[in-house]
Amino acid sequence: MEEQKQLTSQESLQLIQQMIQIAKQEQKDDGKGWILWGWLLFAASVFTFINIKLRWVPTYFFWNAFGIVTMCFFFYTTGKYFFFKKTKGVRTYFKKTKSARTYTGDLLQKLDIGFFISIMFIVIAINIGSLSPMVFFPLLVNIYGFRILIHGAALNFKPWVVGAFITWFFGLIGLFVKTFDWVMLTHAAAVLCGYIIPGHIANNEFKKTKPMAFNKNIFSV
């Protein structure tokens, strides 16, 4: 067994600080999910706007395509979990890199479950005809804003907090516009400010922070 080094009070505090900093790094969001979904939602709304003007295909074609992509993603993730995890090769491919659970991570996971259930509620509402598409999208944006704000507050990341309020602002405008093409534009603007831009900022910050490990040299300085 290695001999355990006895610490001075200063070194102890330094060590605690360093370890807490390392653990905090585990909670950082790389923003990739936000960027991916952001661009998908943005593309769907912008193409729908263009489609309304140019009449290429039926109005909701791009949203249906988005729905298919979402379903594929859903089946891929659930399939990966249930069917592939015991196969050694695939297991290695999908190997979890993070091996620590944080309170913030758990909270955000529950928030995401709540978010997708809320989305499902309004998707069902629009499909049974009890909700107009003119109201559906601003409502959707309202839920985006809620999710973005909680994420930003939990991770103490200002671009998301600011993005949440901008998202709500565009959601509110969406409630008052008269035509569906403008609803699509407000939706695209909300996604751009709430998902895409903060997502890219988070991704850049994540790339800048190198993985940390305990540095024994701090005591020799």
Added chain:
Amino acid sequence: MSSKKPNRWLLIKIYLVFKDLDPILHSQLRLAIVSLLISVKEAEFTFLKEKTNATAGNISVQINKLREAGYIDVIKQFKDNYPQTICKITPAGIKAFELYVKNLHSYLSVDVNVKINIKK
């Protein structure tokens, strides 16, 4: 010269503070493990090993000491046919860590007082 000697009461205070520092936590690797565990809900053995840069054998011994002191819970299980060890800080561990940090702070303030006293 007598004026350069530290105050006797301060020396007694230092002795008492030092005495208060928990010997289980006042060691480099054990303190590193507890500091990591205090910031997360639970962590795998591999995570602790990676973040503390310690050897598997050494970290295993220190985890055992912390578990025996009741500061951490160790759950050994199998995940997809692979052994997995999960460590989690206990309420007693949280309390001990808080007390340790509190004592460190009071020691540091005493330390500063002594230095000022010696300079005088």
